[in-house]
Amino acid sequence: MHDYIKKNKKNIKVARNKNLLNSAVFIDGQAxxxxxxxxxxVASLxxxxxLNYATEVENLCILKNLNKIDDDAVQSMIKIQMDNVLYETMMSRRVNFRISDLSSAFNDTKVLTYINRLFEKGDELxxxxxxxxxxxxxFAVHNLLPVSKPLFLSLKNKVKFIEVVRHPLYMIIQQTLNHMNLAKINGSARQFRIYLEINKKNIPFTSLSFYKDYFKLKPVERAILEMHNFSYLSEKFKKENSKIIKNLITIPFEDFVLEPKPYINKISKLLKTDPSSKTKEVMRLQKIPRKKVSDGIPLDIYKRCGWKPPIKNINEREELIKRRDFVIQQKANNYYVDLLDKLSEKYEKKYINNKSYKI
Known part of the structure; x- marks a missing residue:
């Protein structure tokens, strides 16, 4: 360590006072x-x-939550990361041209813009x-909201946050499969979020609250506990930080896919922009609006995550029962089945029961 730093550590702050960033939208939610x-x-607006992924920001926020990094350091690092991503994106240095990826430029309505940037002058311009x-x-982020305070403090009004929520029974299969995959050889090596070593054993940060029981639990039980904890911590964060999260909107998935227009208007207002001439086409490709929540599109990645086409002639409630049956088939303990039922009941009461559609 430099002698000056040793003598003046308390008086030195990490700083990033000049920024390139104009605005950034983060779309967050559970798997x-x-x-x-x-x-x-949103990319079509x-x-x-x-679309970019913000793994670095997620991990910085987790480090702050663990008290492993100082406020000035984490906030400056977030500012630097945002400016770096923006700078590189404007020259297509950070643009994904891998055709099969969901985040590929070839799946974006502005693909020609990103191709043209490859040949334009950049750097100082x-x-x-x-x-x-x-x-x-x-950015797409995963389970960020409960630890996102450094993001809001560093970017202030420049950060726009969209929280996507969905009925727990529609998420349980994918989250269970995720935990199954983590248990495979090299399963955790492909996960780029922070793990914790406790008693010489490694667990995901998101499983910290039940670390004592982590290795005793079935994948479906871990998924239910993580779902419960994330929902609780998200609501707690919003209540405790209402003054700094003014640019946050919550979108229930069921509402959005059935009646999207009010939410498109909300998002446009939040971002201070408008739908483009391509937005309606993107919505059509995503089958929005749709008559049934489960009427998704058969992408390979959805299939790998447990998606199956809806069964004809069964209603929304029967779709949910089918997913609850999956939990029973995984031999989840009754305690966790009851916990999932309570989560579902709470979600329906808050987001569905007063709507024009029924489940």
Missing amino acids: GCGKTLLNAI NKVEI VPKKIQKLKPILH
Whole structure:
């Protein structure tokens, strides 16, 4: 360590005072909540940039939650990361051209823009380009909200946050499969979020609250506990931080896919932009609006995550019962089945029971 730092550590702060970022939208939620669908639609809006993933920001926020990093350091690192992503995206250095990926430029309505940027002048011309175009960075994040305080404190009004929620029974299969995959050889090696070592054993940060029982639980039971904890911690965070999360909206998946227009208007207002000429086409490809919540599109990634086409002639309630049967088939203990039922009841009471459609 430098001698000056040793002598003056308390007086030194990590700083990032000048920024390139104009605005950034983060679309957050649990696995299986429907973020992928919403990301495709948001990416079609005017000024919104191609989908990126914010693993670095997620891990920085987790480190702060664990008290492993100082406030000035985490906030400066988030600012640097945002500016770096924006700078590189404006030259297509950070654009994914892998055709089969959901985040591929070839799945984006602005694909020609990203191809053209490969051949345009960049570097020192980029800051002026950003000032002129006022692009909106676009990120998909996973279970970020409960630990997102550093994000809101560092970016302030520049951060726009969309929380996607969904009926627990529509998420349980994918989350159970995720925990099954984590148990495979190299399963955790493909996960790039922070793990914790407790008593010489590694567990995901998201499983911290039940670390003592983690290795005793079935994958479906871990999924139910994580779902319960994330829902509780998200609501707690919103209540305790209402002053700093003014640019946050919550979108229930069921409501959105059946009656999307009010939410498209809300998102446009939040981002201070408008739907483009391509937005309706993207919605059509995503089967929005739809007559039934489960009427999704048969993408391979959805199938790998447990999606199956809806059964004809069964109603929304029967679709949910089918998913609850999966939990029973996984031999979940009655305690966890009851916990899932309570989560479902709470969700329906808050987001569904007063709507025009029924389940």
